[in-house]
Amino acid sequence: xxxxxxxxxxxxxxxxxxxxxxxxxxxxxxxxxxxxxxxxxxxxxxxxxxxxxxxxxxxxxxxxxxxxxxxxxxxxxxxxxxxxxxxxxxxxxxxxxxxxxxxxxxxxxxxxxxxxxxxxxxxxxxxxxxxxxxxxxxxxxxxxxxxxxxxxxxxxxxxxxxxxxxxxxxxxxxxxxxxxxxxxxxxxxxxxxxxxxxxxxxxxxxxxxxxxxxxxxxxxxxxxxxxxxxxxxxxxxxxxxxxxxxxxxxxxxxxxxxxxxxxxxxxxxxxxxxxxxxxxxxxxxxxxxxxxxxxxxxxxxxxxxxxxxxxxxxxxxxxxxxxxxxxxxxxxxxxxxxxxxxxxxxxxxxxxxxxxxxxxxxxxxxxxxxxxxxxxxxxxxxxxxxxxxxxxxxxxxxxxxxxxxxxxxxxxxxxxxx
Numbered sequence: 001x002x003x004x005x006x007x008x009x010x011x012x013x014x015x016x017x018x019x020x021x022x023x024x025x026x027x028x029x030x031x032x033x034x035x036x037x038x039x040x041x042x043x044x045x046x047x048x049x050x051x052x053x054x055x056x057x058x059x060x061x062x063x064x065x066x067x068x069x070x071x072x073x074x075x076x077x078x079x080x081x082x083x084x085x086x087x088x089x090x091x092x093x094x095x096x097x098x099x100x101x102x103x104x105x106x107x108x109x110x111x112x113x114x115x116x117x118x119x120x121x122x123x124x125x126x127x128x129x130x131x132x133x134x135x136x137x138x139x140x141x142x143x144x145x146x147x148x149x150x151x152x153x154x155x156x157x158x159x160x161x162x163x164x165x166x167x168x169x170x171x172x173x174x175x176x177x178x179x180x181x182x183x184x185x186x187x188x189x190x191x192x193x194x195x196x197x198x199x200x201x202x203x204x205x206x207x208x209x210x211x212x213x214x215x216x217x218x219x220x221x222x223x224x225x226x227x228x229x230x231x232x233x234x235x236x237x238x239x240x241x242x243x244x245x246x247x248x249x250x251x252x253x254x255x256x257x258x259x260x261x262x263x264x265x266x267x268x269x270x271x272x273x274x275x276x277x278x279x280x281x282x283x284x285x286x287x288x289x290x291x292x293x294x295x296x297x298x299x300x301x302x303x304x305x306x307x308x309x310x311x312x313x314x315x316x317x318x319x320x321x322x323x324x325x326x327x328x329x330x331x332x333x334x335x336x337x338x339x340x341x342x343x344x345x346x347x348x349x350x351x352x353x354x355x356x357x358x359x360x361x362x363x364x365x366x367x368x369x370x371x372x373x374x375x376x377x378x379x380x381x382x383x384x385x386x387x388x389x390x391x392x393x394x395x396x397x398x399x400x401x402x403x404x405x406x407x408x409x410x411x412x413x414x415x416x417x418x
Contacts, residue, residue: 001028002073002190006232008246011035011054012044029075039069041082041105043098061103068096072129074122076160081108083129084116089139091115091149093131095158111164114156119179121194121208129158130208132268133171133179151180155269168211174266175213178204187231189241191256196236198225205261211268214261224254324351325372326415332387332403333411341390341400369401376407379414386411 003026005011010024012035025036033046041062048055071085080098082105085091093113096105115134122129135149153171158164171179182199189196193209203216203225216222224241228234233244236256243252321329327350335342344365348354351368353361369387376386386407389399403411 001235001237002026003235004230004232006230006246009233009244012037012056025073027073027075027080029078029080034080036073039087040065041068043080059100059103060098060105062105070118072116072118072120072122074124074129076122076124076127081160083120086137091135091137093134095129095163108163110158114158114165115152118188119195119197119206121190121206123209126209127160129160131156131158132175132206132208169269169271171268172266172270174264175268178213187229189231189234189236191236196225196241196256198229201226203261205258206268208268211271213264213266213268214258215264216260217262218260221254221260224252321372321375325368325375327351328368329372329386329403329411329415332401333408333415336403336405336408341402343392343400344398347401376411380410 005024005026007023011026012024014020014022014024014037019037019040019042022040023038025038027034027036035044035046035056036042037044041060041064042058043060043062044056045059046054047057067087068082068085069087072083074081074083080100082096082098084093093110093115095108095110097108098104099106114131115136116131117133117135119132120129132155134152134154136152137147137149139147153176155168155171156165157168159166178199182197187198191205194205194207197204197206201222203222205214205216207214224243225231228243233246235242239256241254241256243254244250245252328347331346331350332342344361345354347365348356348361351364353364356364373385373387377383384404384407386404387401388404389401392398392400
């Protein structure tokens with residue numbers, strides 16, 4: 001349990017000291033009670049009490065002050081820790097542990113520095129410290145944004161067992177808008193799974209343990225909290241909110257029930273695992289759609305080709321190959337059977353282009369032979385070309401042509417059927 005105390009309820013008499021304006025913070029660890037002087041690192045432990053007096057003894061030897069303003073203090077496995085805070089014109093993400101033997105604060109080295117804000121919660125059961133976003137302040141660097149704070153909306157938790165920060169994801173857009181609109185971030189009440197906090201006139205539960213956000217729908221609860229907006233002399237214990245009234249010297253008690261809150265659609269952060277699965281789902285959908293389109297187009301193409309092939313096979317070869325194509329096939333087949341290749345001028349003669357210009361000859365030869373090969377592949381439903389080519393032995397600039405030896409019998413059978 002920890003409680004922010006008002007000046008009226010602060011147990012340590014500091015009114016005539018240099019620390020008179022510093023707030024006092026009560027932390028209970030088991031049966032031990034401690035008072036921390038905020039912004040200092042000073043620690044006092046309750047050593048005895050009776051019906052009239054409480055005796056506190058200072059247990060630290062702290063000299064340096066004002067380096068840990070608004071830090072987060074907590075106990076874990078009977079060790080007192082202090083995380084983050086502001087001081088000397090910048091905030092930090094340092095983790096400090098109080099050394100009870102030497103009465104000094106020791107720095108705890110971590111794998112990286114995650115800058116603190118006041119949206120910080122420590123999970124006592126899991127031993128993990130949660131920082132949903134950072135606001136980096138460094139007045140030693142020019143620019144107004146460095147005084148106000150440069151936001152970093154990556155979410156982390158720190159495992160005190162391993163002393164390593166782990167990235168959880170990034171603050172969700174709706175949550176980002178909520179914390180950006182939060183003008184006063186100093187008042188938080190800790191409860192089992194996170195923090196109770198006022199944003200404007202609304203009471204929100206930030207459930208760090210389950211990565212959820214709730215908003216109060218109980219107007220009476222909202223008014224109760226708004227009238228005590230500083231949250232001093234308040235704590236949550238066993239299903240109730242306790243608020244100490246200095247004037248009446250009594251506790252006001254209000255039931256703390258999750259049923260008074262509605263669960264918001266947005267989480268605090270989008271987990272990296274969740275983002276991974278979303279990305280994987282999108283890729284899977286794209287692949288399924290692309291595969292479906294490919295299969296549909298393929299099935300349509302096969303049906304069209306089958307229909308065309310049926311029509312083509314029902315016709316004569318002279319309908320499949322036009323006259324000049326048949327003449328060229330016969331020329332190439334005759335020469336191939338004699339183990340002789342056909343030269344370009346012979347092809348030009350058969351195609352009737354021997355008197356045309358070289359450019360036109362080349363185009364016509366290419367078009368006719370490509371058409372023959374395409375039709376042959378289509379008729380035989382194979383990927384083998386009927387007409388092949390090779391460079392001339394005596395002049396590599398020119399080609400000679402022939403019927404592919406493996407296709408001689410097939411083209412003969414096609415021509416005989418014609």
